[in-house]
Amino acid sequence: MTTFSIAQSLDQALQALADGARPVAGGTDLVVGSRQGKAPLPDTVIAIDRLDELAGISLSDDQLRIGAMVTHAQLMVDPIIAEHFSAIADAAALVGSPSTRNVGTLGGNVMNGSPAMDTGAPLIVLGATAELQTTSGNRQVTMEELWVSPGKTSANADELCVALNMPARPANSGSAYVRLEYRRAMEIAVVGAAASVTLDDGGMVTDARVALTAVAATILAVDLGDALAGKPIDEASLAAVAKIASETATPISDLRATDRYRRHTVGVMARRAVEAAGRRAGGETIAIPVNRTLGIGASQ
Amino acid sequence: MSQKTGTSLGRVEDAAFLTGRARYIDDVRHPLLDGAAFVVFVRSTMAHARLVSVDASEAKNAPGVLDVVVGADHVVHPAGPTYGIPVGHVFTQPVLAETKVRYVGEPIAVVVAGTHQQAVDAAELVIVDLEPLVPVMDFDRALSDDVLLFEPGDAPQFQPSAGDHSTDGAENGNIAFETSLTAGDLNPDATVVVSERVWNPRQAPAPMEPRGIATAWDDAGDLHVWAATQRPHGFRAQLAEFYELPETNIHVIAPEVGGAFGGKVSRSVEEHILPALAQRVGRPIRWTDTRSEFLASGTQGRAERYDMTLHGTPDGMIRGIGVNLVKDLGAYPGVGTYLANGYTIPMACGTYDIGWVDFSVTCIVTNRITVGAFRGAGRAPYLAALERIIDIYANDIGMDPSDVRRRNLIQPDTMPVTTIAGATYDEADYPADLERVLAEAGYNDLRAEQVERRASGAAKQIGIGMASYCHKTAGGGGEEAHVRVNPDATAVVTTGTTSQGHSHATAWAQIASDVLGIDPANISVVEGNTDAIASGIGAVGSRSLQTAGLAIHNASTTIAENAKQLAAQLLEANASDVVLDTDTGSFHVVGTPAISVGWVDVAAEMTASPADTEGDELSCGEYYNNEGRDTYPSGAAVAVVEVDIETGHVRLTRFVSVDDAGIRVNPMIVDGQLHGGIANGLAQVFGEEVIYDDDGNLLTSNFMDYAIASIDWFPQFELHHAATASSHNALGFKAVGESGVMAATPAMHNAVVDALSHLGVRHIELPCTPERVWQSIAATVRTR
Numbered sequence A: 001m002t003t004f005s006i007a008q009s010l011d012q013a014l015q016a017l018a019d020g021a022r023p024v025a026g027g028t029d030l031v032v033g034s035r036q037g038k039a040p041l042p043d044t045v046i047a048i049d050r051l052d053e054l055a056g057i058s059l060s061d062d063q064l065r066i067g068a069m070v071t072h073a074q075l076m077v078d079p080i081i082a083e084h085f086s087a088i089a090d091a092a093a094l095v096g097s098p099s100t101r102n103v104g105t106l107g108g109n110v111m112n113g114s115p116a117m118d119t120g121a122p123l124i125v126l127g128a129t130a131e132l133q134t135t136s137g138n139r140q141v142t143m144e145e146l147w148v149s150p151g152k153t154s155a156n157a158d159e160l161c162v163a164l165n166m167p168a169r170p171a172n173s174g175s176a177y178v179r180l181e182y183r184r185a186m187e188i189a190v191v192g193a194a195a196s197v198t199l200d201d202g203g204m205v206t207d208a209r210v211a212l213t214a215v216a217a218t219i220l221a222v223d224l225g226d227a228l229a230g231k232p233i234d235e236a237s238l239a240a241v242a243k244i245a246s247e248t249a250t251p252i253s254d255l256r257a258t259d260r261y262r263r264h265t266v267g268v269m270a271r272r273a274v275e276a277a278g279r280r281a282g283g284e285t286i287a288i289p290v291n292r293t294l295g296i297g298a299s300q
Numbered sequence B: 001m002s003q004k005t006g007t008s009l010g011r012v013e014d015a016a017f018l019t020g021r022a023r024y025i026d027d028v029r030h031p032l033l034d035g036a037a038f039v040v041f042v043r044s045t046m047a048h049a050r051l052v053s054v055d056a057s058e059a060k061n062a063p064g065v066l067d068v069v070v071g072a073d074h075v076v077h078p079a080g081p082t083y084g085i086p087v088g089h090v091f092t093q094p095v096l097a098e099t100k101v102r103y104v105g106e107p108i109a110v111v112v113a114g115t116h117q118q119a120v121d122a123a124e125l126v127i128v129d130l131e132p133l134v135p136v137m138d139f140d141r142a143l144s145d146d147v148l149l150f151e152p153g154d155a156p157q158f159q160p161s162a163g164d165h166s167t168d169g170a171e172n173g174n175i176a177f178e179t180s181l182t183a184g185d186l187n188p189d190a191t192v193v194v195s196e197r198v199w200n201p202r203q204a205p206a207p208m209e210p211r212g213i214a215t216a217w218d219d220a221g222d223l224h225v226w227a228a229t230q231r232p233h234g235f236r237a238q239l240a241e242f243y244e245l246p247e248t249n250i251h252v253i254a255p256e257v258g259g260a261f262g263g264k265v266s267r268s269v270e271e272h273i274l275p276a277l278a279q280r281v282g283r284p285i286r287w288t289d290t291r292s293e294f295l296a297s298g299t300q301g302r303a304e305r306y307d308m309t310l311h312g313t314p315d316g317m318i319r320g321i322g323v324n325l326v327k328d329l330g331a332y333p334g335v336g337t338y339l340a341n342g343y344t345i346p347m348a349c350g351t352y353d354i355g356w357v358d359f360s361v362t363c364i365v366t367n368r369i370t371v372g373a374f375r376g377a378g379r380a381p382y383l384a385a386l387e388r389i390i391d392i393y394a395n396d397i398g399m400d401p402s403d404v405r406r407r408n409l410i411q412p413d414t415m416p417v418t419t420i421a422g423a424t425y426d427e428a429d430y431p432a433d434l435e436r437v438l439a440e441a442g443y444n445d446l447r448a449e450q451v452e453r454r455a456s457g458a459a460k461q462i463g464i465g466m467a468s469y470c471h472k473t474a475g476g477g478g479e480e481a482h483v484r485v486n487p488d489a490t491a492v493v494t495t496g497t498t499s500q501g502h503s504h505a506t507a508w509a510q511i512a513s514d515v516l517g518i519d520p521a522n523i524s525v526v527e528g529n530t531d532a533i534a535s536g537i538g539a540v541g542s543r544s545l546q547t548a549g550l551a552i553h554n555a556s557t558t559i560a561e562n563a564k565q566l567a568a569q570l571l572e573a574n575a576s577d578v579v580l581d582t583d584t585g586s587f588h589v590v591g592t593p594a595i596s597v598g599w600v601d602v603a604a605e606m607t608a609s610p611a612d613t614e615g616d617e618l619s620c621g622e623y624y625n626n627e628g629r630d631t632y633p634s635g636a637a638v639a640v641v642e643v644d645i646e647t648g649h650v651r652l653t654r655f656v657s658v659d660d661a662g663i664r665v666n667p668m669i670v671d672g673q674l675h676g677g678i679a680n681g682l683a684q685v686f687g688e689e690v691i692y693d694d695d696g697n698l699l700t701s702n703f704m705d706y707a708i709a710s711i712d713w714f715p716q717f718e719l720h721h722a723a724t725a726s727s728h729n730a731l732g733f734k735a736v737g738e739s740g741v742m743a744a745t746p747a748m749h750n751a752v753v754d755a756l757s758h759l760g761v762r763h764i765e766l767p768c769t770p771e772r773v774w775q776s777i778a779a780t781v782r783t784r
C-alpha cells in the first residue's frame, strides 16, 4: 500500500525524503511506469508540485535557473528558453503529447535518468548542472556526473532536485536539438542529438558541443576534438562531426532499430543539430521544434 | 435542405459519441448483471509447449475466488473451425489448453473472483508446468513439416455434440488447407517474366474498445449476453450450438461497439467460456480485456506471403499472373481460412484484363495468434502484391507505371464482366478513374519535379506511386430489415446487421426517409439485439448497405403502398390515384396536392378500421438476398512521398484518390469511411506490423511497440468521387467500408520504391520503416 502526501513547504518535502519518501512531480514516469509493471509504486510518495522554490524560470546576468517543476509545456514556449536556450525548447516540444507536456517536468525528466530522455542532450551542451538539496545542504552536480546508467543517477535518495542551472549564453551562440522519430507524438527517440555553437564575427566556430540521445547507457557528451573549433560550419566540418558522433555512440539493437542504424543516424542527427545551431548562432530564427523545419519526423 | 439519399446529413449518433453518453460494454448496467464476478485468464508464456500440469489448488483458496477452471474440467464444448471450411477437427482450439499450448497468450486456466483485483492476484497462484517444444515461426519451417503443430490424436478430447464439423480436411500437420485455380491461356507473346516475393505482414485490428462481454443466466434458464461483437446473431448461433440451447433462449445484445475492423467477427475462446463460468458460480460475469491482452490473444489480419510472377510483353501488355500464396492462419485456423476461396482467388485479375491466371494457396499454422478478418481481408493483401508486381514490371521494361496500367485496365463498355478468375464485376470506369486521379494529382508535374530533385542530389527525394483497385463485397448475400411507422408518424428501422461506427443510424434513416417521406430525425434505428429481429449476418466485408439497405428500401416501399390504400379510403379515391409526396410525407390524389392526409391520419385509419385490413399494414419485414450479385467498389489513388535518403525516413506529402462507391446515401459518411480505410492501409507502409521473436514471444504488445497509426503520419487526403450505379441491385449501391485500404497500401508502397528507383532499389518489404528503407539504399550502394 502506498502512502501519498502533498508537501506544503520545501522543508517538509526534504524531511519526507530524509525519511525515505520518493518525490513525485508530474508522475508521467513514476506512475505510468508502475502501471506498466516496471516497478511498483514506492511505499511513501510525496508530491512536490506546490513548492514555489521549484517553480519558474529566471535569467540573471550570468546564469539561467529553471525550477525543477517547470513543465515541458512551459519550456517550449518560454521566450527566454526559445530564444537563448533553444535546444531545450526543441526537446520539450517533442515530449509525448500535449497532456504529457502539461504535467511532465524538467526535474522529473532529469531525475528519471532515461538514456532516451529528450532534454538531456540539450542540458549537456548548454553546460547545465543539477541543484540537489537535502535537509542539511545543497550541491551542484554536472549532468555527466548525475547520470550513471539507465534509470540510475548519482543523487542520494534524500536529495531533491530543486533546479537546473546553466551559464548565460555568450553572444553569437545558438543551440538545437533534433530527434529521429517514427511518429510525431507519443514517441521515444530512436536517436537524437543536441548541439551548441558559438561563432566569432567572421563566422568561425569558437565553441561547439554535441551530445547524443539513445545511443549509450546515458546521454553521451561527444568530444569533438578540433573538428569544429576555429573552422566554418561547412560540408567538411559537418562530415567530421557526423563521423565522430557515429564513432562515439555505443548503441544497442532493439525492436525499434538495430545498433548499426542508430550508429549511422546519430551521425546524421548530430550534423543536422550543428547545422541548425550554427544557423541560429548566425542570427537566423528557426521555429521550435527545429525537427519540423528540417523535415525530420512525421508528415504534418 | 434535403435529407435524402445523396445528402451529407449530419450523423444522428454523433451527439452521444461526442458527449460520452454512448454506452459500451463496460457501461452496461442491468439488474441481471448486479453483483457480477470478474475473470482473469492464466495464459501461456510459451509459444509451443506440452502442457504437463496445471495446479490451481492454491488459487482456489485465495481470497474472493469463486472458481478456477482448467482445460481438463471440460466446462463447455470447443468450437471447431467454422464457415464450412474443410479443415480437420484436429485444428480445433480447446477452450482452455488441454495437452499443448500453441501461442503465447493461449488461455490455460481462468480464475473467477468477486473483484477484478482478487482475480488478478489469484491468477498469479496458478502453477503451470510447460515442457517446451520447438516453436514454428518461420513460414518455410512450417511448410517443411519438420515440427508439427498438430499431431495425430491432438484433437481436443471434448468434442462438440452438434453442428457441422467437417472432418474431410487434413488431420495433422502444419497445412490446414490448400486450394488453387488455373484458368485461361497464356499468350505466347508474353516474353517478359517478372517475379518478386511480396510480404504482407501481420497487422492488428486496433479498435479503441477491445473485446468485452457481460453475461448472466436468468431464473427461467435463459442466457443473456452483452458483447462487443460485429455479429450478434452469429454469436448467438454459436452459443446455441455449444451450450445446446434453442436460439430463442439466448439473448445477445451488442451495445455501442467501439470499433472492430474485423477483430470482433469471431467469438474467441475467452468469450465462449464465460457463460459456462457464470453458470458454475451462479453469478453474472463481466470481462473486458486490456489492450495488451487484445494484442496478444485477439485475432489479427494479413500475414500473407506472395510469390508473384507477371508474364507480359515487352511493350506493356500483361498476359498472365502466377501467384503462390502462403497464408499464416496462426495457431488455430479461423475465418482467415475461408478467405482464399471466397475472396482472394476471385480477385486474381484486379482491375485488369488478364488472359491467364495460375493461383495456388497454402494455408499454414504457426505458433502465433489466429488470423481472422481485418478490414480488406482476403483482398487488400493480394491487390497490394499485384499492384507492386505491376510497378516492378513497368520498371523492368522501362515504361511509366501509368502507361502500363492504361494499356491493361478493363474497359467500361465490357461491363458487367466476368473475369477468368470467376468474379463478375459490376459497372465502373477504371480507366477514367485512373486518368482523373493522375490529373488531380498533377502527375506530369510531379514527375518533372522528381527529375529536378534527382538532378540536385538532395537528401530528400520524392517518389510517386499509384494503384488501381476493385474489390468483392456483399459476401453472405442477404440481410433482413424491419420497418414500422408509428401512430405519431415516427418510424423505427430494425436490422440484424449492426454498426460499430458505420453510421447506420443516419444512413438507414435516410434510406427509409426517401421512400416514406418521414424526416430522418423522426426515424430511429434499432440494431445489435437478437430479440429485435430474427436474423442478421453483420457488418463485415463491406456488406450492410447493399443488403440491409435494400431490405429497408423494400420494406418501406411495401408500407408506402399499404399506406396509399389507407389514404385512399380517407381521400375517398382510388388507391392507384393516390401519391405519397416524399418531400412532405403527405398523401394526395394526383393533381390535387391541396387536399392531403398525413401519416398520422393514415395510422389512425388503420386502427379505426381493423375489419378492412389484414393486420398491421404500417409494419413490414423484408429479407433481401442479392443472389450472388456481389458489388465491386473501385477506384485509383496516387501517393507522393518524400524519402530522406540519409535516414530512410518517409514522409507522405500527398494522397489523392478517386473512389467509386456506387450511389452514395450520405457522401460525408462515405468520406469518413474512406479516411479511416486509407489511414489503415497507409499504416501498413509506415510501420504497423505485429512482430514475434524467433521464440514466439510477441514483441508488439502495446501501442508503444506496435506502431499504431498516428494522425501526424497523414496529410489531408484529397478525395474525389465517381458514383457509378451498380446494376447488381435496384438502388445502384456498391460499398465503401474497406475501399480506402485497397489502393492506399500499394500506392504508397510503390511511391517509396519509386523515390529510390534511380538508386537501383527494386523492392522494399512492408512496412517501409526508416531502417528498412535505409538498408535498401545501403544495399544498392554496396552492390554498385
Ligand SMILES: Cc1cc2nc3c(=O)[nH]c(=O)nc-3n(C[C@H](O)[C@H](O)[C@H](O)COP(=O)(O)OP(=O)(O)OC[C@H]3O[C@@H](n4cnc5c(N)ncnc54)[C@H](O)[C@@H]3O)c2cc1C
Pocket: A022, A023, A024, A025, A026, A027, A028, A029, A030, A031, A032, A048, A068, A069, A094, A095, A096, A097, A100, A103, A104, A105, A106, A107, A108, A109, A110, A111, A112, A116, A117, A118, A119, A159, A160, A161, A162, A186, A187, A188, A189
Ligand atoms: C505518454 C508518454 C510519453 C512520453 N514521451 C516522452 C518523450 O517524448 N521524451 C521524454 O524525454 N520523455 C517522455 N516521457 C517520459 C516523461 O514524461 C518525462 O520524463 C517527464 O519529464 C517526467 O517528468 P515527471 O514530472 O512526470 O516525473 P515523475 O514521474 O514525477 O518522476 C520521475 C522520476 O524522477 C523523480 N523525481 C521527480 N522530480 C524530482 C525532483 N525534483 N527531485 C528528485 N527526484 C525527482 C521521481 O521520484 C521519479 O523517480 C513520456 C511519458 C509518457 C507517459
